Amino acid sequence: MARHLSARPAWPEGYxxxxxxxxxxxxxxxxxxLNKSLKDNMRYFTEGSYGPFRALPRLLDLLKKYxxxxxxxxxxxxxxxxxxxxxxxxxxGHEVAYHGHRHEVFINCNSEQQxxxxxxxxxxxKQRLGVQPVGFRTxxxxxxxxxxxxxxxxxxxxxxxMRGDDRPYFHLNEGKVGLVEIPGRWDIDDYSALALFELPSxxxxxxxxxxxQQVASNxxxxxxxYHQQGLCWTTILHPKVSAKPGRLKILDTLxxxxxxxxxxxxxxxxxxxxWWRSNYDN
Ligand SMILES: [Zn+2]
Numbered sequence: 397m398a399r400h401l402s403a404r405p406a407w408p409e410g411y412x413x414x415x416x417x418x419x420x421x422x423x424x425x426x427x428x429x430l431n432k433s434l435k436d437n438m439r440y441f442t443e444g445s446y447g448p449f450r451a452l453p454r455l456l457d458l459l460k461k462y463x464x465x466x467x468x469x470x471x472x473x474x475x476x477x478x479x480x481x482x483x484x485x486x487x488x489g490h491e492v493a494y495h496g497h498r499h500e501v502f503i504n505c506n507s508e509q510q511x512x513x514x515x516x517x518x519x520x521x522k523q524r525l526g527v528q529p530v531g532f533r534t535x536x537x538x539x540x541x542x543x544x545x546x547x548x549x550x551x552x553x554x555x556x557x558m559r560g561d562d563r564p565y566f567h568l569n570e571g572k573v574g575l576v577e578i579p580g581r582w583d584i585d586d587y588s589a590l591a592l593f594e595l596p597s598x599x600x601x602x603x604x605x606x607x608x609q610q611v612a613s614n615x616x617x618x619x620x621x622y623h624q625q626g627l628c629w630t631t632i633l634h635p636k637v638s639a640k641p642g643r644l645k646i647l648d649t650l651x652x653x654x655x656x657x658x659x660x661x662x663x664x665x666x667x668x669x670x671w672w673r674s675n676y677d678n
Contacts (some may be wrong), residue, residue, distance in 0.1 A: 399622055403625060404625065404626035404627075405563050405564075405627070405672075405676075406675065407661050407671070408671060409661070410659070410663060411659050411660060411661035412606065412623060412626050412657075412659040412660065413623040413624075413625075413626050413627055413628070413629070413659075413660055413661070414627075414628040414629070414660070414661045414662075414663060414668050415619065415628075415629050415630070415654055415660055415661070415662045415663075416466075416467060416556070416578055416582070416621075416629070416630040416631075416662075416663060416665045416668050417459075417464060417465075417466040417467070417630070417631055417633075417662065418466060418467045418468075418469065418533070418556060418630050418631050418632065418633070418663065418665060419455065419466055419467070419468050419469070419481075419502070419631070419633050419634065419635055420468075420469045420470075420495060420533065420632060420633070420634050421447060421448055421452065421468050421469065421470045421471075421474055421485075421495075421634075421635060422425065422444065422447065422471060422474070422495070422499055422535075422634055422636070423432055423444045423445055423447045423448045423471070423473075423474040423477070423478070423636070424440060424441045424442075424443070424444025424445050424447075424474075425471040425473050425474060425496070425498045425499035425535075425554065425567060426444070426499045426535075426536075427433060427445065429503075430498055430500065430501075431501070434501035437507055437508075440620075442446075443636070444466075444636060445477075445478075446636050446673070447474075447634060447635040447637075447639075448474055448477070448478040448481045448482070448634030448635070449478060449481065449516050451635035451636055451639035451640060452478075452481050452484075452485075452573050452589050452635045452639070452659065453481065453484070454635075454639050454641075454644060455635050455639040455644075455647070456484055456485070456488055456490075457528040458639075458644060458647055458648060458651065459488070459651070460488060461492070461651075462652070462654075462655050463655075464651055464654070464655070464662055465488075465489055465490055465491075465662065465663070465664060466490050466491070466664070467491040467492075467493055467531065467556075467664050467665040467666070468482075468485050468490055468491065468492050468493070468523050469492075469493050469494070469531075469532075469533040469556075470482065470492055470493070470494075470495055471495050471496050471497055471499045471517075471535065472496075472497045472516065472517040472520035472521060472524075473497050474497075475496045475521070475524050475525070476520060478576075479524050479525075482525065483525065486525050486527065490664070491529075491531070491664035491666055492521065492523075492525065492527060492529055493529045493530070493531030493532060493533065493663065493665065493666070494514065494517050494518075494529050494531065494532040494533070494552065495532070495533050495534075495535055496513055496517070496518050496534075496535040497513050497517050497520075499535040499536065499634065500513055500534075500535060501535060501536045501538070502534050502535065502538070502539040502540055502543055503538040503540050505540065506541075507542050507546060509552075510540065510542075510543060511550070512545055514546075514547070514550050514552075529552075530551070530552060530666050530669075531551040531552065531554045531555070531556065531665050531666055531669070532547055532552045532554070532555050532557065533555065533556045533557050533632075534555070534557035534558075537557070539557060543573065544567040544569065544574055544575050547568075547575060548567070548569050548574040548575050549569075551577060551601060552669075553575065553576065553666065553669055553670070553673070554575055554576040554577070554578060554665060554666065554669030555567070555575045555576070555577050555578070556576070556578040556579070556580055556630055556665055557576070557580075558577050558579050559579050559580070559581060559582075560577075560579055561577075561579050562579070562625075562627040562628065562629075563627055564575065564576050564577060564578050564579070564628055564660075564668060564669065564672040564676075565577050565579070566672075566676075573677060576668075576669035576672050576673055578628060578630050578665050578668060578669060579630075580630045580631070580637070581632075582632075582639075584598065584615065584618060584629075584630075584631050584632060585632035585633070585639060586632070586633045586634055586637040586638040586668075587634070589605075589606040589611045589614070590605060590606065590638055590643060591605075591609065591639050592605060608642065608643060608646055612645070612646040612649040612650060613633075615641055615646070615650050616649065616653045619650065619653060619654060620653070623657060623660060628668060629654045630665065633647075
């Protein structure tokens with residue numbers, strides 16, 4: 397079925413909209429860790445390790461309370477260091493997907509380097525969790541001109557890395573449909589409302605934390621907007637940022653709002669991508 401540009405997507409079983417809750421379990425990986433030994437930056441390390449070690453179990457409990465299933469994008473360095481924590485993600489029925497090994501910035505990697513990261517991650521997912529992911533979210537939000545093609549040829553089925561729509565779409569691969577994209581938004585990234593940056597201050601101008609009730613309200617409004625228009629909403633949330641004790645109420649409010657509708661298809665990114673590939677050709 398061709399997708400008319402202004403059309404509402406059709407979702408399975410008459411659902412009105414789709415929600416792919418997604419969390420990036422970055423832990424201490426990221427720019428500050430890429431070229432350094434972990435021991436060089438213990439303060440940063442402990443800030444990040446709070447995510448898989450402490451915040452993740454709390455988030456999994458909350459997801460269970462609302463019977464919500466999510467997708468976790470995991471740098472495999474985190475999986476290697478907190479394997480038991482990550483095992484519970486699988487045990488609870490969630491999806492895991494690629495997010496680099498040490499959260500490498502793919503736009504700075506050539507084809508060989510990108511492929512090496514993917515091969516390395518694939519082996520670790522198989523060894524530690526016995527799974528082969530089919531999804532990818534680019535670390536740090538950008539990728540190279542060859543990344544979509546490289547991922548598709550590697551066997552990845554979907555990405556949740558880009559913007560540009562509020563419905564899934566395809567990346568073209570030599571004129572044919574390639575990866576399904578499930579686009580997100582920076583302002584539905586918890587960093588934009590809840591992260592404290594000191595060194596460097598980002599964005600320049602200083603640190604800021606938004607009032608929690610306002611954040612909950614914003615996210616609920618965004619979800620409601622997508623739902624009313626029959627679209628596909630995904631999140632870019634990080635356990636180390638939004639699954640802290642006082643912030644859990646924000647997630648609780650959001651999850652309750654999603655569950656207040658019985659016509660929302662809450663599913664893994666992989667299922668939404670599969671639906672899109674089976675029902676659309678553009
Ligand atoms: Zn990340």
